[in-house]
Amino acid sequence: MQNEPLMDVAHLGHLELLTPKPEESLRFFVEVMGMTETGREGDSVYLHAYDDYERHSLKLTASRLPGLGHVAYRTRSPQALERRVAALKGSGFDIGWTNGDLAHGRAFLCLDPDGHKIELYYETQWYQPPPELRPALKNQAQRFPARGINVRRLDHWNGLAVDIAANREFFEKYLGFRLTEQIVMDDGSEAAIWMTCTNKSYDFAYTRDHTGTKGRLHHITYAVNSREEVLLAADICLENGVFIETGPHKHAIQQTFFLYVYEPGGNRVEIANPGARLILAPDWKPIRWSEAERKKGQAWGLKTIESFHTYGTPPVEVVTKV
Template sequence: MPPEPIMDVAHLGHVELLTPKPEDSRRFFTEVMGMTESGQQGDSVFLRGWDDYERYSLQLTGAATSGLGHAAFRTRSPQALERRVAALLADGVAVARHDDSLGHGPGFRFRDPAGHLIELYHATEWYEAPPERRPALKNQPERYPARGVNLRRLDHFNTLGPDVRAAREFYQRNLGLRCTERIELDSGLETGMWLTATNKSYDMAMGREPDGIPGRLHHVTFALDSREAILQAADTFLEAGVHIENGPHKHAIQQTFFLYVYEPGGNRIELAHSGARLVLAPDWKTITWTEAERNKGQAWGLQLGESFRTHATPPSR
């Protein structure tokens, strides 16, 4: 019989983006993306989409360069958090407790094999909207912003790593994430993987870092309500003078309708709508894309530009 699935991780909770232009990045996410500020601590400002149930989903931190500060997953229970920390320690991973985070309780941080800082936590602060932000519907955390792009929620993040296979096996072994799709070249080299904690088709992804540099970020993705909302976002970017790197098009992998831009600090941001793409099968069999299949490009739309393969943060040079 196959091993019992590990369902201790609930979902991606938040990401921290580093930016050398903190005020410009802050204005971009509030005025253009339509996010709401929900706190400030030290060099960081905390923001949220209107349907994020926790206090924030994005931590913007002023820094000397761009990139991913950390990504955090919430566990299903305090006991689940203890089990995952114990599993990491048993696997020889260095884990450090982190107690001074805004909006959630004790976190436990570690590096994945690709050098990214990852955090696990459970206790969290549910967002309480102030009177002027309270929604008409009590099952919605916050009033629809009607501002800019109107980001709904954090969806996933995509990193780069020198050894994608080792990273995938690490997340499967220690966090219980499931691999829904992956890319394997004719040589047997794994160059892409998409992992999920629940029924959402993916919470994180990783592509191969060609220069062997650890810890680089490809993009962070926020969800919108529909394909039409992605098209309207393109108009919003046009009016705001924001360069659209790629899209709107449709990915073949995960079938995501997408649009990519850069925030002022240099980090790539994706807006996405994946429709009803849920993985309900408990025994889902990983979809493996071959080299020939990937060479066909996207499902439809223009091919991704060269910068999609060369730009990541922090810059390599």
């Protein structure tokens, strides 16, 4: 008999991005991406995309090096949080409880097999817009900002990892994620995974770090409303002197129409439409891509730029010297 799906994790809540250029990075996310500042605490600024229901989806923290501070997932209930904590305790991946953070309650920290820090929480603050940002339609979190790219919501993130299979097993066993697509090499090893805890086709992806360095970040992704807005995002980045790495193109895996840029701190940011698709089948069969299929490049036969396979944060030449 097949095990009942584990649905304790509700969705990707927020990401903490580390930046050695906090003021420049903040200007990028506010003026270019079109996000709204919703709070400050210590060395961190909290930011909201206009249709995120929670008070923030991005925590921007000043740091010596760029990279990912932590990724946070909200559970479906207080009881769901306790169940995940009980499963993680004694696993070797658990860190322990914290008192939470600005805009959300107590949280449990753990590490995946590659050392990415994961935060699980339930209690949260819903975004309450000030009068000047109240939307005309009450079922939208915030007024359309009409500034820069106007990203709508946090969509997913992509981590770099050494042992892809170990991470897949961790997310399946301890957090209840489902595998939707993967790359399997000719030798049978897993080179990349796309996993979901929702009806989205993925909440995160992990790709193999070619340097063998653990715990690095590939990119974070915000979604916009249309392909045309991705094209406009490229023009906006051009006008603002933002480095465009690649795109707009279309991925074959997950079919995302994408643009990749670097924010001033050095982290890769994707602007995407539609972002993740919908997976409605409860018995979805993971799509497997072969080594030969991935060598074809993107959906329209474009060659993938070399830096897309080699660049991550923090830069590996810095990591190895620390």
